[in-house]
Amino acid sequence: MSKKEFTITVYTENQVGLLNRIAIIFSRRKINVDSLNTSPTEVESVHRFTIVINETEEVVKKLCRQIEKQVEVLKAYYNTEDEVVWQELALYKVPTDIIASEVKVERLLRENGAHTVVIRKDYTVFAVAGHREETEALIKVLEPFGLIEFVRSGRVAILKGSSDFHDRLKEFEQQEPGEEVIENEYLNENEQVFTM
C-alpha cells in the first residue's frame, strides 16, 4: 500500500491539553504532520482538528482509532483529497516600490487570484486562498520581485458528505450541552504566599 495524502477530521470537546494528547499519537510513531488546524465547529462546544498527513491508509486508519479512543474525542474521520473541499490561505510580503515599477506584476497577481491585504510605503501584502499548488505557484511568481516573506495557514477542509453527521452533532449538543472549559485564572495573581 502506497502513501498518499489524507485529511483527518477530529471532532472533540474543547479541553486544555487535548492538542497534546492528539499530537503525541503522531509523534510517538514518528509520523510528521503536514498541516494542523484547530477551529470551532458550527455546533457550540464542539471543536474540530483538521490534520493533514502523508501515510498509507492502513496507518491512517489505526491512527484514527487511537485518536478516537481519547476520552474527549467524539469522532475521527479520514478522507482522501477527493472526498473533501479544502483551502489553505497564504500571505506574501513584497517591496512596494518594485511592484509599483513593474507593470506585469499586476497581471500576474490577477492571474493567480491574489488580492491585496495592505499597502504600505515600504511593503505590500497579498493573499491567496486555494490548494497547495496555487499558493506555491505564486511564490515562484513573486520571487523575482523581491518576495520578503511568505506564510501559509493550516488546511481547512469540509467533508463532502457530512450533512448526516452534522445533524447528529446538533442533536447531541442539544441533549447534552458541553461543559465550560475552566482555565487557570490565577496566573496574574502574584500572591505573597510562602510555598512549600
Place this chain on the structure above:
Amino acid sequence: METLTINKEQTNLSNNSSPHGGVREVVTISGSVAVLEALLAENVDTIFGYPGGAIMPIYDALYDYQEKIKHILVRHEQGGIHAAQGFARASGRTGVVFATSGPGATNLVTGLADAMIDSTPVVCITGQVFAHLLGTDAFQETDVINITTPVTKWNYQVTDANEIPHVLAKAFYIAASGRPGPVLIDITKNAQLQQFNFEGYHKCEHIRSYRPKPIVRKEYVEAAAKMINEAKKPFVVFGQGVILGKAEKEFTQFIEKAGSPAAWTIMGMSAIPTNHPLGMGMLGMHGNYGPNVLTNECDVLIAVGMRFDDRVTGRLDKYAKQAQIIHLDIDPAEIDKNVKATVGIWGDCKETLPMLTALVEQKVYPQWLARFHEFAEEEKQTCILPEINPQTETLSMAEVINTLNELVKGDAVIVTDVGQHQMVTCRYASYNHSKSNITSGGLGTMGFALPAAIGASFANTGRPVIAVIGDGGIQMTIQELGTIMQSDANVKIMVLNNQYLGMVRQWQQLFHDKRYSFVDIASPDYVLVAKGYAISGNKVSKREELKKAMTAMLAHNGAYLLEVMVGKEDNVFPMVPQGCSVSEIRLK
C-alpha cells in the same frame, strides 16, 4: 488557612438529596476534604501514598479520616503506584495513590506506563504548586500533566476546588470503565486549600464524548458463530480481558460448549483454573509447546480480550496465516492493530461471550485435542520433568515453584517480578482462582513484584500473597521492605537468586556468544536485610531443605523472606527466538 472538616453524616445528607432539584444541603468545605469525601463515596478504603509540600493540605485533611480510610505509607512513589496496581489486580477494584508535586509525581511515571499497558484501573492524585506559580519553575513544580499524557488513559489539572467533586467522579468512572487504565488528577495547592460550596458527590456514569463499550453488533456475532460451527480445529487464545470483564464464568461456558482448546496469555492466566481440561497452557515466547505450534495449525483462531503482543505472536507475517481470525475486544483500536481479524467483535466480553455461546453448537474435538496432548507429552518429557527433577546439585526454579504448588495447591495469589523467575513461575504455577497471577506483563517492569505484593495483601482475598522475585528485581524496590515492616503487610517473599540478571544472561549466552556483559549482579545478605526491617527470613540452597523452609515460610505469622539459591546458568525453555514464528519454538 483554616480547614473546616465536616462529619460523614452531614455529607451523606447532601449525597442523598436529588441532583435535579429538591432540597439540597450545601456545606462549605475545603478542596482537600472534598477529595476525601469523593474517595469515601467511591468506597475507597485503602490508599498508597507519600506526603510532600504540595499535597500537604490533602494529608492534613486525611488526618481526620484515618478511621475510614487506611493509608499505607510507602517508601518511594513508584512503590506506591505498584502497590495500588497490585491491589487493583487482586481485588478487581480501583487502586488509589497520593503523591506530591515534582519528584513525587515523576516517580509515578513507570507505574503509570505499567498500568496503561496492562489496563489496570488506578487513580493517582498528585499535589501541584499554587496555580499562580504554574510555569514559573517554582519549587517542586513539574509539568506533570504533559509528562503523564502518553501513559494515562485520562489526566486533568484542577486549579479550582469547585471542580474537585465532578473531576474525581469522572476519574473513577474513566479508570474502571471500558478498557480500564490509569488516571491522574493534579490538584494545585490553592484548590486544595480553597473553601467552596460542596453540593454533594455524584458518581459519574456517562461522559458524552466517551464510549466505554458499544452496543454489540449481532451480525458479527452470528458470522463468528458460523465460523466456529464450521471449524475442524478451533483454538481459543485469551487475555486479561476475561478477568477485567469479570467474565470468567461466561468464558468457561463458551469454551466448554464450543469444545475448543484454549490457551492463555501471561495476563489472562488464572482466568480459568490451570488444570481445566480445555486449558492448554500459556502462549508466547516462553509459553507451552502445543499452544504455540498449533497456533499455526488451527483453522479458526478465536482471540478473546487479548491484544496480540509481539511476545505472544512471534513473527507476525508467519502468525496463524492459515486460520480465520475472530477477535473479541472492548477496545476497537485493538481489532486489526497487529493481526487482521476476519471477524472483529467490538464489545464487553461479558456480553459478547454469552451471545456467542448461545449460537455455537455443542461439540468435542477429540482428535484435535489429542494433537495438543501429544505436544504436551513431548514438552513434559524434554522440558518439564528434567526441570522439576533436575540431576544437578543446584536447585532449579521450576522445582521451587513445583514445591510451592504442592504446598499451596493453587490457592495463593502469586506476584512475580520480571525475568526468568517470572517465566518459570507462569509456566509452572497452578491456580484455582481468577486474579491470582499478578505480574508486569506488557511493560516488564523490574521492581514491580515487591510493592505489588504489598498492595495485593491489602486486597483481602483471603488467600496468601506470595511474591516471587529475582535477585535483580528485588534490589530495584527493596526499600519497600520498610512499608511491609510499618504496615504489617502479610507478604511471603521468595527471592530466587541465580546471582545473575538471568534473562539477559540467557540471551547473551544464546545470541551474543556468551559475552556476559554486566549481568553478574552482587546481592546483599537478604535475610540480614530483612532482619533489619524486622522481617523474619531464611536462606536455602539444598534440595532436602527446600520443602521444610517453604512450609515454615507459609506457616509464619506475618511477612517472611525466603532466599532460594538456584542454578546460576539455568535457562528458560521452551523459547520462541526473536524473529521466529511461534511454530519454530525451541524445546532446548
